[in-house]
Amino acid sequence: MSAQPVLIAGRWRASQATGTFRADNPTTKEPLPDEYPVSSWQDCDEALDAAAGAAVALRRTPPETIAAFLDAYAARAEKRKDELVAMAHAETGLPRAPRLADVEFPRTTGQLRQAAAAAREGSWALPTIDTKTNIRSVLAPIGPVWVFGPNNFPFAFNSAAGGDFAAAIAAGNPVIAKANSSHPGTTRLCAEEAEAAARQVGLPPATVQLIYRTGHADGERLVADPRVGATGYTGSRGAGLTLKAAAEAAGKPIYLELSSVNPVVVLPGALDERLEEVAGEFVGSCLLGAGQFCTNPGFVVLQKGDKTDAFIKLVAEKFRAAPVGTLLSKSVERSLTESVATLVRAGAEVVAGGKPGGGAGYSFANTLLLASGEHFLRKHAALQTEAFGNSTLFVVADDLAELCRIVDHIEGSLTGCVYSHRAGADDAAYEQVAFHLRPRVGRLLNDKMPTGVAVSPAMNHGGPYPSTGHPGFTAVGIPASLRRFAALHCYDNVRPARLPPLLQDKNPTGKTWRLVDLEWTQRNL
């Protein structure tokens, strides 16, 4: 079989495959040349054994070596950037520039380097010392981490290069990457550089492993396996919830990033003041990457009025005038088509778009749907069907009270935005709306669209269920994202020389922040 090899236990070798698949070029709708294996349980089993061994070896590896790996990997990826960008473009249809080459790629290498810095410094692990009782604790590696990457960020959320990968490795864990089937080639190239970087700095060979696809039953089995520490998953709600049930039944942590409608509330004063500006920002955010962002603004709540009518009209015009982007795959086109049909069946009116085609390759017309607030309140579940792609639903409330009721029915989302009058005309309304919206979203924005997700220590790329599986964790942002892949290790009366470096009296780096007797300090004891 001529399929590409998997990376298991430090070797690129032929898969024990049960079949093969190819990715499409979504711009041409033609299959790409490379064939990739569907791994059998035997591949998974060998990868799990090797990962368990690597996890043991990593416990004896200094954080400096892990940091050196992440830095070396970033540098190696940069040397191969043209090839990576070309492959990602071919597999995803996302624009080479600025998107892939100038935004997502540098974001990804930057994230690897931030993770390296966090691993080196150690503060992410919240080392805590109580001198009165001589009890000390620190977060420590959780064990082998499966990473399932999504289709929409071939670099930044790549299972062998993205945020979950960087966080899991920086926390001291080996990663088994499960490639997204829509960009196996990009993932393979990433894993090649990761494996070479691991070899270069002397990390255990199985620190990074790669398989491309498994059968569904094996997917449920692998996240529940006793050798696993945790799983990071970004993708569709259906597959995510299946893996969640399997992992949790076995007592295994799984961090999920699922669907999210990302509500945007535009208050009347904002439209009075700057209707065209808000429309421009909205359309730019909503159509960016053909709308295929986890934080795409798929749901807009407005309040009845002439300016709202004008806003809807202007957005519809801009949607019709804007080029139609290429969707990531045939299945994205199909599911967007189905979702829009579901929304229409639930009573949404098509204002613009509403049907497949119009762009290069897989595509769907830029789509604006409309419903009244009253109608939304009757059909709020169906009208929150995620339409992943360049489609959005506007809901128009009769008044502020109805608008707040609508907000109360919004499912847990990653983000929520409120646009309001700059000089304060909406301030009383803002207070009410934000109070209702706040507990329903992970990140609350003012006068800003949600599609940008800065890799900031204060970022929350997370939110209440069902946008994720737990509202306390974030998938983006260092150091917090590392803490998902850690177990709390406490040391009670343990002799000084036996403590891990981060908990010894001497601060091992001179720079690690430690909580000593409830004060954060970088000092030695």
Next chain:
Amino acid sequence: MSAQPVLIAGRWRASQATGTFRADNPTTKEPLPDEYPVSSWQDCDEALDAAAGAAVALRRTPPETIAAFLDAYAARAEKRKDELVAMAHAETGLPRAPRLADVEFPRTTGQLRQAAAAAREGSWALPTIDTKTNIRSVLAPIGPVWVFGPNNFPFAFNSAAGGDFAAAIAAGNPVIAKANSSHPGTTRLCAEEAEAAARQVGLPPATVQLIYRTGHADGERLVADPRVGATGYTGSRGAGLTLKAAAEAAGKPIYLELSSVNPVVVLPGALDERLEEVAGEFVGSCLLGAGQFCTNPGFVVLQKGDKTDAFIKLVAEKFRAAPVGTLLSKSVERSLTESVATLVRAGAEVVAGGKPGGGAGYSFANTLLLASGEHFLRKHAALQTEAFGNSTLFVVADDLAELCRIVDHIEGSLTGCVYSHRAGADDAAYEQVAFHLRPRVGRLLNDKMPTGVAVSPAMNHGGPYPSTGHPGFTAVGIPASLRRFAALHCYDNVRPARLPPLLQDKNPTGKTWRLVDLEWTQRNL
């Protein structure tokens, strides 16, 4: 019906009951006089509605008021201490002094006051500010919390007074307490003072609610209810896993503290050096509270030799000579009897005890069981049956290699202890044993028994599954225990006056630790 009232929506009122129950006095085996209701779903539903309302009101309540509540509650409980101790003694059979009056009660009020201090200071919420991007985040209340308390700590883990209660309230959430059926009266008295303290400081009336018992199906339903934020559960593995499955299927966080065998490894050098001292410490810890501690040392690993034989003999003598404690309830006596029978069927030899009786009321002889390392490795699942109470299993390994293999088969536990030679004769062995033991336990101890669980900022009263549901969280220790009952709230480009106080440029307390541009500081921006 003359049953005691439930506390719902700020009122002590008759339950919409489906039945009643009484607790026993375990020392006399006689039912206690008070009758308690088994709540219908109607009680749960009303409590959930009221809790949802209280959660909204608490979002507008300053942390100072929440702190004042916790302090006032501690002070009120102290005024009623004699009555509380008498009731707890009658319901649990635990000694009035020192256990209840001098250890557990002050620990509980101290914990309430530590929680008050944490709420007042705010550092628990990890306020994080990135000045370059103007992104800010903080942990915020998660919503109404159900607390299920265990049978063995009528104060310190009481659902209306203990660690989960204090943590959930301090994080800004209302609590619905589900009393443990073995001490409903103690829980009622606690809730009376909690409710009075809430009234005293002006907290929403439904901040604390109490029901005593529900049907099983309602238990599964209530942890999964959309109005719930999270659940804290301490108790048996069976009931805990049922609630876990129900909560997680609905996407609701649930923090569990389940069973744990708490391995103790005694290395040869420790016995050469101080056999009698170690035996004394072990017997004291193992029989404390008739062994009914979550961290009771139920599993001891030794290495073959004359000193080990002498140690086993001495412990057996001490077990036979020690008074037999009273067990908490008939069901504890029954399950201990069954567990010991299971262990014996799995091949453990009875060295001391092994049968019910011998103490006042419900009781079971102090029991020492023995198995070879080889036999344990063949039957490791059955031989880790938790025998909750005054029973322990000794496993004797042929050599250090076998001892490490035994450790590798220990299920996730709250604690793990290693006793070793003080002057270093066991140091090489320690290194191996601790490396194997570390990932299997939450708290690693040296030369110290695990039964004491200090309320320390560095404590971990948690551990890998199945001792808990997630290895990253602790049920004891402030501030970390508060973070279980929180959601991460991020603010992106939010206007300064609209930010919560902890994220404004000015440090609201002057004392809150905030992570500003990756430095922990108490300064204003």
